[in-house]
Amino acid sequence: MKNVTARCSDIDAQSVWRCPGLFYGELQPKAFEQATGCKRDFVQDNHSRSRQGVLRGIHYQLEQPQGKLVRVVQGSVWDVAVDLRRDSAHFGQWVGVELSAENSRQLWVPEGFGHAFVVLSETADFLYKTTDYYHPESERCIRFDDPELAIEWPELPVEFSLSEKDQAGSTFSKADVYKR
Numbered sequence: 001m002k003n004v005t006a007r008c009s010d011i012d013a014q015s016v017w018r019c020p021g022l023f024y025g026e027l028q029p030k031a032f033e034q035a036t037g038c039k040r041d042f043v044q045d046n047h048s049r050s051r052q053g054v055l056r057g058i059h060y061q062l063e064q065p066q067g068k069l070v071r072v073v074q075g076s077v078w079d080v081a082v083d084l085r086r087d088s089a090h091f092g093q094w095v096g097v098e099l100s101a102e103n104s105r106q107l108w109v110p111e112g113f114g115h116a117f118v119v120l121s122e123t124a125d126f127l128y129k130t131t132d133y134y135h136p137e138s139e140r141c142i143r144f145d146d147p148e149l150a151i152e153w154p155e156l157p158v159e160f161s162l163s164e165k166d167q168a169g170s171t172f173s174k175a176d177v178y179k180r
């Protein structure tokens with residue numbers, strides 16, 4: 001499997017099941033720094049809800065590149081980060097991880113990576129913090145099924161469902177990428 005863990009950190013979130021309900025402790029800056037070795041200020045918190053089979057990505061912004069700390073608070077997704085830094089030893093390699101409300105895992109997707117996910121459960125609530133602001137003018141998309149990237153997506157009982165923007169994604173070979 002083409003896989004890279006370099007600079008993508010899988011973090012144990014601080015969530016605790018309670019009876020009844022769930023207590024979720026936001027990852028504090030110090031804990032984030034300890035887990036990733038990175039120091040970041042997050043400027044935006046996003047929340048999206050999608051149904052099973054919805055696939056979003058592979059997204060990235062050329063300007064104002066965003067580091068993303070991602071997690072799921074309801075349901076589960078298969079989450080993927082792709083190294084798009086041309087000078088990187090891991091250029092074009094990807095890492096995938098299941099994120100769910102049950103496993104409380106978080107993935108740190110650093111600046112310079114593309115990001116995508118597909119919803120495994122009936123629905124999923126996906127939350128992410130970003131290190132820079134949304135910049136639609138420089139947003140780019142690479143096809144999730146690019147043969148060169150050869151990302152392994154899970155099999156689902158429903159067809160994958162993509163937005164028009166995601167259907168029109170570029171091939172990896174023709175995509176604008178990061179210089180470093």
Ligand SMILES: Cc1cn([C@H]2C[C@H](O)[C@@H](COP(=O)(O)OP(=O)(O)O[C@H]3O[C@@H](C)C(=O)[C@@H](O)[C@H]3O)O2)c(=O)[nH]c1=O
Binds near residue numbers: 060068165
């Ligand atoms: C991401 C984003 C979208 N929007 C708006 C634009 C549009 O009208 C609507 C939906 O946008 P999108 O179709 O881009 O949403 P979505 O497909 O959920 O995009 C997200 O996908 C995942 C994989 C990521 O990595 C995220 O960074 C982001 O790109 O929300 C904002 O206003 N601010 C934002 O930060």
